Structure formats: structure tokens, C-alpha cells
Amino acid sequence: MIRTEEMMLNVGPQHPSTHGVFRLVIKVDGETIVEATPVIGYLHRGTEKLAEDLQYTQIIPYTDRMDYISAMTNNYVLCHAVETMMGAELPDRAEYLRVLAMELGRVASHLVWFGTYLLDIGAVSPFLYAFREREMIINLLNELSGARLTFNYMRVGGVKWDAPDGWLEKVREFVPYMREQLKGYHDLVTGNEIFLNRVKGIGKYTKEEAIQYSLSGANLRCTGVEWDLRKHETYSVYDRFDFNVITREGGDAWSRYQCRMAEIEESLKIIEQAVEQIPDDGKYMGKVPRIIKAPKGEAFVRIESPRGEIGCYIASEGKKEPYRLKFRRPSFYNLQILPKLLKGENMANLITILGGVDIVLGEVDG
């Protein structure tokens, strides 16, 4: 019998596949992982604490920097929480613009995930194809908000600007184009035997485990749980659109991949309908006081971000600043199942599983 020895290996914080500054301390026996300990906090900026000294409108740019892949949903969750507390009424156009921005953001976010996931698995080209389409979305959102990533677009009571002339037309044209490109992705990747072998049956968990670990988003729906806040706890104007909640039964990386790819199509459906339905009255800001003060009390709202349920809790004493602000950051919760999934897997599967969770470090660390 050969004597073997366990080896401690530091994966990250500077590692190509940890999607930022995530660190994973693993014990490996050969290439088999015996134990994995995630170490987080390298990107902690104390958003929640900082927010206690900021007025509500001033917090919005900070939320951009949490989940920087889909900043629009973060903007929304904060504004939504304050609006809920104030009971503010929003004009329809503002709601539609918000939905359009969020759904475009969702497509962009899933595209980033698709590209980087394939990069993790070793295929370089899909990354560049995905980023071509993402670039178009970023340009659209740039026209809308004036920024490429950190939009700072939404305001309590509406949005900062109305859509520029011709913008809706561009969005309308983008939808069929994106559908065409999606077909290309499926041709290139989805049927690839090597890819299927890499993801099928990897990082499997059951429905019960997913719920126990409080997973959300595609990480939950891949086990067959039909739970999408856009549908089941509807907010904004999502009840006016016809779209499906995508679920898969497998609970493995392959199911998660399928979920996310199908969600892009559902988002496109929503975008298509929103462009048709958006009222043309030019009102994009509701009646809110000049200085925003949430009434005394507390509120928790949650919405569906590309990564899962993002929640915002505000405790207010009736001042301009919140007394306490807390975000339920889906990446952070989704990450918790990682040590369990990694046990007994090898190095290559580590990357497949970690990538499949779809974490954004800005969100994990807050």
C-alpha cells in the first residue's frame, strides 16, 4: 500500500476561476477534495453600515456596486423597499422602464454567467460570443442611464430619466437578434459531448437540501421547485406579462445551465411584451417629497434577481437616513452549500460546481 498524504491547497483569492476575490481552502488527497472551506470578505465594503449615514437616494449608487453584474435589480430592491414604506404611487411608464432595465440586466447577467462558465470548463470562444451580446445590452442600458455598469438609474418614486428617443425601438430590435444568437449558443455548446460529460450529474442536490440551505434563483429551480418571485410574490408590473417559471428536475450543474439559458428566453418574452405595453405619456417620476423620509417602522421586500432572491430590510426612525439597512444577498446564501457539494469531488469538478452557483463577489461580501 502506498502511503498518501493530504495536501492543503489555496484556491484563490488570486485564481482565474474564482470570479473575483473568493478564496477556498481545500484539503486534497491527490485530486480528490476531502474538505473545503470558503473564505470570504476580501471585497467587503460595509455597504449596510455606510448606508446608515446616507440619505436614501445616496444609497442607490452603493447598491450598484453590490451585484455589479446586474445592478438594476439592486437599485430596484432598495427603491422598492423605501416606496413600500412610504406607500408611494409610481407612474406606469416608470414601472415599465424599470422592468425593461431589470430584464435586460437579467439577460446580460446570464450571458456573463454563460460565458465565464464555459471559460471555466475550458472553452474560450463562447465567452467572447456572449460578451458581444452583452455589450449590446450594456450599450442600451448606457443610453438609458448614462453608465455601463453602475447605473444609478432608479430613484425612489420612479426613474432618473425617461428613455431617450428611439430607445424602445432598439430594444424591440434586440429581442429577435438575441433569440437568433441563443440558437447559435445552443448549437455550439449545449449539444457538445464534452460539455455534457462535464456538467451532467455534477454538484447534485435534492429539493429538500436546496430549501434547507435557503438557495434561491436558478439554484433552487434546478431541483424542480417552482418558485419565482416575479410570479409567486409579484411586484412591479410583472403580473401583466405572460412568462413561464423555468424549472428542471436534475438538481445538477446541467439543470442549472438549462434553467439559466431558458430564463434568458423568458426574459426576452417579458421585454417584448413590456415594449408593446409601455404607456406613452412621458411620466416617469411619481409624486414623492423632495426630501425622502421613510416613515417610522420597518419593512422587508424581496425580488427576483438573476442570482436569486434579493431582499432589502429597512428599519426607519422617520429620518432621512435609515436606522438600519440589511440586504439579503442571494450569492451569499447560495454559496453556503459549497463545502457540502465539494466533498469528494476532484479539482475539475470544483470549478464546475463553483461556477454553476453563479456568485458575484461584490454581493457575497456586501
Place this chain on the structure above:
Amino acid sequence: MTWIDSLLQSQPSWTNFAIFAGLGVTMLSITLGFVTFAILAERKVMGYMQLRHGPNRVGGRFGLLQSVADILKLLLKEDTRPKQADKTLFVLAPVIAYAPAFLVIAVIPFTEAFKFTDIGVGLLYYIAISGISTIGIVTAGWASNNKYALMGGMRAAAQMISYEIPLVMSVIGIILFTGSLNLVEIVQAQENIAFIFLQPIAFLIFLIAGTAELNRTPFDLPEAESELVAGYHVEYSGFRWAFFMLSEYVYLFALSALITVLFLGGWNAPIPGIGLNEIGLGAVWFTIKFIVIVFLFMWMRITFPRLRADQLMEFGWKVLLPIALANIFLSALIKELFF
């Protein structure tokens, strides 16, 4: 090549030495010239397939001098060595990986007239020598004293053992048909029909196993950048790193040339009769076939994801090897019945 033989037989002298040195330099410059432009070509092809331009600054619009500039930069870089590394092995490893890459080119007949040696066991020589490079890779992985490098080195060793065997087995069919291990005779046997048509299975196995030997996607596990950062050469920089990188491309050159010789009929014309080898078209045929194979390797790299280590082993032992063995049996049967 009788004049080389007579040179070899004659008394050693400075003239002979100069002639051999000249030949060596010729071979080296052809290979290095290829490597320089193969890197550029790969980056260009990759760029166009990935909606980019690739190099386009150094040396005109097409970035013709980009690779030259890159290699010069590597030459001028500070020579770093990790403190805990095994000094001797660390320095030796790139050389062990690099030298065989050039040695194997000696046996490849580019055209009837243009070849460096003509030894009887050319094919065996190629396979035997090319195996040495893996020792260099394993040594690099061990000597770096880095965990990622070690894993990369171990993967390289496992990969070589698993894929060298189907690689050798797949060419046995060809040896059966020609009755020789001499590469020139193998090409001559394909005057009427290339072996890719007689041995299609062997060609596929050779291509797959060859890709694994080259450590290229989808078999680039020893240096899988998303898992092992850079694998066995994670601690190397400057010209030592360039040695590994260059040897990879020299092997690309050598293996593509070998596939051309073994399966595509070398310098023979694709359609018999229009050979016109007398006026030197042989080199053109060879180059065309060779470029097609090189392009195929680049295309594969750009398209495929990477296999997992255990899948790689399984594929090598459970799929490629049995098929290769079946192919030998089939070839023997066909040879007995029809030839």
C-alpha cells in the same frame, strides 16, 4: 540522400562539421520560422473566430513581427527562480522538454529530396523521442515545489501513459500495409491512395491521441488555466517559460508533419497522375496538407471545452485503445484478403 551517407562514412573533418552544422541550422530556422508564424497564425485564426482582430500593431497591419517581439521580450525578462525550488531540476526541465521537440523533426521527410535523415525505424524513433518531453514536464512540475505545478505534472504523466499507447497502436495498421517503419517508404506506399482512406479509424485515433500528446484543448489538462492556474509551468517565467511554449508549437509542427506523412500521403499529389513532383510541386502538396492539419488543430482548440482528468483516462483506455486494437485486426484481415 547518398551524399549525406558518404559524408557520414568519410573521415571527420572541419568541412564535414560545417556542413552538418549548416544543415542543423537550416532545420532549426525552418522550425523556428514555422513556430513564429504558427503562433501568429493561431492568434489570428483565433481572433477572427472570436470576433477579434488578433495582433495588428507590431510589424504592420497583420502583426507579422508580434511573435518575434514577444520572444525577444521573454529573452530579456528577469530570470526568476522560486527559493524553494530544486535548482538543478528546475533549470534542466525546460531543456528536457524542448530538445526532443527538435530531435523528432530530423526524421520527417518533407519531400523526396528534402529530408535530414532517413533511418529505418523513423516512426519508432519519433514516438520514442517525443515521449521524453513528458519527463521534462513532470520534472518541471516536481522541481517548482508548487502544488498546482505538481498536479499539472502528474496529470501530464498520466495523460502520456494513456495516450501514447493508442497513438502507437493506431499506426500499426499503416506498418502492416507498408511493411516498413521508414517514413519515406510509408509515403512512397501512398502514391496511389493516401492512408487516410485505407485507415480512416486509425487517422481519427491518431488525431485524438496526437492532440492529447500535444497537450492542446480539449486535452490541455496539465496546464488547465481555469483549474491549475497554469499547471506545470506556473512558476516559470522569461525564457524558461518560452522553452515550454515553444516546444509545444514545435510539437505542433512535428505532429502535423507526421500526420501529413502517415495519412495524407506526404509529398504525393492528392490525385495520382497530376503529381508533377519532378518540377518540385511535392513541397507544395506537402505544405497544403500540412496547413490543413495545423488549421484543424487550431479549430479544435477554439471550439472545444476541456475534458476532465478521469474522463480523459477512461476515454483513452476504454475507448481509444480497444478501437485501435480492433483496427489492427481489421487491417490485417483486409491486407490478407485484398492485397
